[in-house]
Amino acid sequence: MRGEGFFVFLARITESPDRADLLKSVNKMAKSKSGIQKYQAPPRGKPEPVRDGATVSGARALMESLKAQGTEVVFGVPGGVMIPAYDVLYDEGGLSHILVGHEQGGAHMADGFARVTGKVGVCFATSGPGATNLVTGIANAMMDSIPMVAVTGQVRTTAIGKDAFQEADITGITMPITKHNYLVTESSQIPRVIAEAFYIARTGRPGPVLVDVPMDVALNKMQYHTVPDVKMRSYNPQTAVNLDGVEEAARLIAEATRGVIYVGGGAINSGAWKEVRELARRTNFPVTTTLLAKGAFDETDPLSLGMLGMHGTAYANYAVRDCDLLINIGARFDDRVTGKIDAWAVGAKSIHIDIDPAEIGKVYIPDVALVGDCREALEALLSCVNERPRTEWNDQIDQWKQDFPLWYAADQDEVILPQMVCDELWKATKGEAIMATGVGQHQMWAAQFYKCRHPRTFVTSGGLGTMGFGLPSAIGAAVGAPDRTVWCIDGDGSFMMTNQELAPARQHKIPVKVAILNNQCLGMVRQWQTMFWDHRLSAIDLSHQPDFVKLAEAYGAVGLRAEKPSEVRGVIEKAMEVNDRPVIVDFRVARHENCLPMIPAGQTVEQMILDRPRKSIG
Amino acid sequence: MPKVASKIGSIGQQHTITVLVENRPGVLARVAGLFARRGYNVDSLAVSITDDPTISRMTVVASGDEQTLDQISKQLTKLIDVIRVADYTDAPMMERELALIKVDADTTKRGEVMQLVDIFRAKIIDISETTFTIEVTGDVEKINAIERMLEPYGIREMVRTGRIALIRGARTAIQT
Numbered sequence: 025m026r027g028e029g030f031f032v033f034l035a036r037i038t039e040s041p042d043r044a045d046l047l048k049s050v051n052k053m054a055k056s057k058s059g060i061q062k063y064q065a066p067p068r069g070k071p072e073p074v075r076d077g078a079t080v081s082g083a084r085a086l087m088e089s090l091k092a093q094g095t096e097v098v099f100g101v102p103g104g105v106m107i108p109a110y111d112v113l114y115d116e117g118g119l120s121h122i123l124v125g126h127e128q129g130g131a132h133m134a135d136g137f138a139r140v141t142g143k144v145g146v147c148f149a150t151s152g153p154g155a156t157n158l159v160t161g162i163a164n165a166m167m168d169s170i171p172m173v174a175v176t177g178q179v180r181t182t183a184i185g186k187d188a189f190q191e192a193d194i195t196g197i198t199m200p201i202t203k204h205n206y207l208v209t210e211s212s213q214i215p216r217v218i219a220e221a222f223y224i225a226r227t228g229r230p231g232p233v234l235v236d237v238p239m240d241v242a243l244n245k246m247q248y249h250t251v252p253d254v255k256m257r258s259y260n261p262q263t264a265v266n267l268d269g270v271e272e273a274a275r276l277i278a279e280a281t282r283g284v285i286y287v288g289g290g291a292i293n294s295g296a297w298k299e300v301r302e303l304a305r306r307t308n309f310p311v312t313t314t315l316l317a318k319g320a321f322d323e324t325d326p327l328s329l330g331m332l333g334m335h336g337t338a339y340a341n342y343a344v345r346d347c348d349l350l351i352n353i354g355a356r357f358d359d360r361v362t363g364k365i366d367a368w369a370v371g372a373k374s375i376h377i378d379i380d381p382a383e384i385g386k387v388y389i390p391d392v393a394l395v396g397d398c399r400e401a402l403e404a405l406l407s408c409v410n411e412r413p414r415t416e417w418n419d420q421i422d423q424w425k426q427d428f429p430l431w432y433a434a435d436q437d438e439v440i441l442p443q444m445v446c447d448e449l450w451k452a453t454k455g456e457a458i459m460a461t462g463v464g465q466h467q468m469w470a471a472q473f474y475k476c477r478h479p480r481t482f483v484t485s486g487g488l489g490t491m492g493f494g495l496p497s498a499i500g501a502a503v504g505a506p507d508r509t510v511w512c513i514d515g516d517g518s519f520m521m522t523n524q525e526l527a528p529a530r531q532h533k534i535p536v537k538v539a540i541l542n543n544q545c546l547g548m549v550r551q552w553q554t555m556f557w558d559h560r561l562s563a564i565d566l567s568h569q570p571d572f573v574k575l576a577e578a579y580g581a582v583g584l585r586a587e588k589p590s591e592v593r594g595v596i597e598k599a600m601e602v603n604d605r606p607v608i609v610d611f612r613v614a615r616h617e618n619c620l621p622m623i624p625a626g627q628t629v630e631q632m633i634l635d636r637p638r639k640s641i642g
Numbered sequence: 643m644p645k646v647a648s649k650i651g652s653i654g655q656q657h658t659i660t661v662l663v664e665n666r667p668g669v670l671a672r673v674a675g676l677f678a679r680r681g682y683n684v685d686s687l688a689v690s691i692t693d694d695p696t697i698s699r700m701t702v703v704a705s706g707d708e709q710t711l712d713q714i715s716k717q718l719t720k721l722i723d724v725i726r727v728a729d730y731t732d733a734p735m736m737e738r739e740l741a742l743i744k745v746d747a748d749t750t751k752r753g754e755v756m757q758l759v760d761i762f763r764a765k766i767i768d769i770s771e772t773t774f775t776i777e778v779t780g781d782v783e784k785i786n787a788i789e790r791m792l793e794p795y796g797i798r799e800m801v802r803t804g805r806i807a808l809i810r811g812a813r814t815a816i817q818t
């Protein structure tokens with residue numbers, strides 16, 4: 025109802041104990057010449073630092089606790105019950121806040137920030153719809169084991185369970201998609217809960233933790249105490265490696281003739297890239313990475329097999345098929361990697377290194393399991409692994425690489441092939457950029473053609489496959505790594521899901537560059553319908569999407585377009601010149617290109633669909 | 643040894659698992675939710691406080707093959723509020739369950755029912771013109787047996803606590 029808000033406001037005034045204050049501020053508004061909206065109280069200036077034992081509000085304690093954990097930036101949207109926290113932020117130095125367009129975007133930004141920095145990403149949302157808007161972002165972080173703390177407002181403790189306005193049981197809702205969550209019931213719990221939340225989020229197998237803070241808990245006064253270190257009897261993330269398996273693993277490595285190193289996101293989380301490289305050097309075993317581990321091993325290294333799995337390279341999948349030893353470092357035998365698991369790497373012995381004991385034997389039963397931090401486990405392992413020369417196995421791999429390279433028809437001059445854009449982006453950035461992606465064909469092409477050279481530079485939604493992850497995660501990545509060039513290879517469908525985040529990117533002059541591989545359709549779905557559903561192209565047409573160049577301009581970003589292959593390099597260069605605002609490049613690409621190779625879901629490498637190269641890209 | 647983990651819902655032996663958890667709101671939902679979403683079969687679940695007011699104890703009876711049970715234990719351990727998970731199946735343990743059974747017992751049947759109650763060392767704890775309510779404690783077989791024997795008389799209602807278990811001797815769950 026119109027005017028309702030104003031009546032509520034008046035009701036608040038008459039109710040409020042600080043009635044005089046409120047009336048004063050209303051009078052100020054009325055006096056301000058250019059209308060009441062204009063008046064804004066100035067911040068009170070940086071508050072006194074909170075001393076140990078000082079009496080402060082729960083909200084102040086919350087901010088203080090976040091800072092104590094090293095938080096520098098928060099992505100969020102305020103709302104009724106979060107106003108106490110945002111009120112503290114108003115005066116606060118040392119904690120920046122980025123007001124996002126949608127809480128999902130905020131969660132993805134925190135996620136992208138965490139992926140490139142290795143730190144815990146933090147996002148805020150208000151109760152009810154604010155909190156439920158976070159759900160996709162939290163689930164995404166959970167599936168990819170990304171450290172994140174989400175703080176949500178909640179209705180007053182006295183209103184919980186009464187279906188109060190904007191009440192949602194967010195701890196109940198996020199129970200299966202968080203590593204842990206908290207509903208804080210007393211202000212005094214805040215410092216400990218925040219310290220535990222960060223500790224849980226970043227240790228062991230990382231993951232998202234949600235902290236739900238009711239309004240009264242934020243308002244009530246409490247005595248602030250710093251939490252020097254966290255001890256929890258019910259949570260002891262195992263980091264010491266069980267060393268009994270190490271010798272056995274070394275023996276398997278010594279005995280193997282056709283080893284393959286299969287690296288997953290755990291290697292990135294534990295910072296094990298030096299050790300992965302050393303293991304590869306010493307054994308001459310080729311290295312394949314999952315989508316999430318791209319960058320854990322330099323993909324330009326001759327021992328690199330690139331990505332494996334459904335859209336992995338043929339040679340990675342052949343290598344896994346024929347290997348006699350599979351060394352899994354922090355990967356989880358995902359079905360998009362293995363296809364039909366009963367037919368996967370059947371002749372191989374296997375070593376599985378993972379910090380999460382529950383990963384051992386969840387899908388695939390290894391001959392040797394090393395439970396512990398990947399880096400520490402590899403260090404231990406390396407102390408008993410000897411140099412091995414190149415063998416026929418390496419020759420075989422090189423032969424496959426020659427016979428089945430990733431390729432695209434580079435001789436097109438009418439229509440841009442999406443693979444070409446990925447390839448040109450790789451060439452333009454020399455693999456030194458941070459690359460984020462949406463979800464779909466473009467993501468797989470990015471994984472195939474953008475060869476990652478460094479860890480924490482490929483930001484993509486693996487486990488959940490969340491369309492819309494690209495732009496916000498790229499923004500979060502740019503906030504975390506302001507000195508790096510950040511690109512996002514996006515699909516037109518994915519981009520439409522979260523493009524509102526161009527507004528905060530513009531506001532904060534974040535120069536993310538989005539390459540939309542615009543095929544005017546939900547390409548990956550179209551590909552499946554074409555290949556496995558008799559060309560019945562149902563609900564995939566996006567030809568009525570907005571003009572992305574104009575959309576970019578509407579946001580105050582730079583909009584560019586390329587329609588011919590000859591224009592691709594030029595627009596990439598132009599985009600690279602912009603460093604004070606986001607850039608959207610609308611690459612009009614072939615509509616009906618399929619992403620290959622492909623092992624259809626649930627099948628084996630024998631059913632891999634390959635196109636013979638017409639022209640290798642060299 | 644098979645390389646591939648067994649499918650969810652695979653049948654196998656029954657296991658009795660003791661789970662010590664932080665006595666906090668929501669912890670039961672966390673444990674129950676885990677079983678539901680990972681597709682594990684729960685045959686019974688008993689929850690209670692313990693001698694330590696900060697710890698609650700759950701006794702879960704679940705069935706599945708070795709790998710499934712191994713996963714259940716590991717996934718339970720992963721829950722942040724879980725302090726200890728102990729699978730008692732191969733340990734010397736004492737298992738008990740309590741049942742209350744409301745059975746038809748009009749004047750014509752009373753004598754027979756009372757005899758049965760005696761044989762099972764159960765107790766009649768309530769009586770009406772037409773019914774007895776019987777309390778019986780014992781291991782699962784005993785409860786199943788008395789239920790079978792009472793069935794012909796007409797069981798109106800029955801409730802079982804679910805199994806609880808302790809390990810024999812001086813050892814405790816924390817030490818297993």
Ligand SMILES: Cc1ncc(C[n+]2csc(CCOP(=O)(O)OP(=O)(O)O)c2C)c(N)n1
Nearest residue numbers: 464465466489491515516517518546547548
């Ligand atoms: C949020 C969400 N909704 C639906 C899907 C299912 N899905 C997977 S790929 C895809 C099409 C993606 O289209 P686009 O972003 O244009 O990328 P393209 O495949 O064309 O490169 C869809 C709808 C998903 N992964 N995520």
